[in-house]
Amino acid sequence: MAHVHALTLYPIKGCAGVAVDRAELTPAGPAGDRLFAVVGVDGSTQWQGELPRLALVRGRVLREGAELELSAPGAGELVLTVVTGGATRPVAVEKWPDTGIDQGDEAAAWLSEVVGKPVRLVREPDRAARAAAGTDPTAVHVLSLSSADDLNARIAERGGNPVALERFRPNVVVSGWPEPCTEDRAERMAVGGAELGFGELAVRCAVTLVDQDEGVRAGPEPLRTLATYRRGPDGVVFGLKAAVLRPGTIAVGDDVTITGWR
Structure with a gap:
């Protein structure tokens, strides 16, 4: 048997995974999986083939999605209040609707320092709509x-x-x-x-x-x-x-x- x-789960696309005991599978995949992405200043998806240090970045979703904890060896931790609405920015992330919700300058500065390149952290605008589609x-x-x-x-x-x-x-x-x-x-x-x-x-x-x-x-x-x-x-x-x-x-x-x- x-x-x-x-x-x-991989809360941040291209970054480290988080082991869990159970997961809720939706038509769009595991709930919370690849809900965030790291993009360049031009909106392009950043991946480990070009930025291997992304493997060191771990994201944990806290308080039922209200917060995101970022951590990496030598960089400590950063807890963010997740931005779920407001202005979006153009991004090229697979399966997303060409836009992402920017998570702010503090997250961008922390991530940029870890990976050694200017990047932004964005959230998928509406996972529920993609699941329903x-x-x-x-x-x-x-x-x-x-x-x-x-x-x-x-x-x-x-x-x-x-x-x-x-x-x-x-x-x-x-x-x-x-x-x-x-x-x-x-x-x-x-x-x-x-x-x-x-x-x-x-x-x-x-x-x-x-x-x-x-x-x-x-x-x-x-x-x-x-x-x-x-x-x-x-x-x-x-x-x-x-x-x-x-x-x-x-x-x-x-x-x-x-x-x-x-």
């Missing part, structure tokens, strides 16, 4: 322990060092599937009180080369080894991006049952 081994086919990222273990065994055979699961930034980690990459073949699966459906295989980029603890690029693994057996027409693929077919609460330890195969 397969189970939910771990759950992780329809199912996002790539709302939840699923990866299995067997897939990660198989990859690290292959890396070791090539003389490399294993890579941490965190480099792949999954929301749901599944244990108990004996066959690596079982998630590739899952058309539908029941997870706790929710149901997920196949969206697409996750195409991997330079973010996987970033050491998530140090905030530095440390390649060439895992992309070098993944390219030997996981190369698809769109690039190297590893893990599943899934749609939320039935919203609900999931928790660590919940059963994961595949109800339909591709």
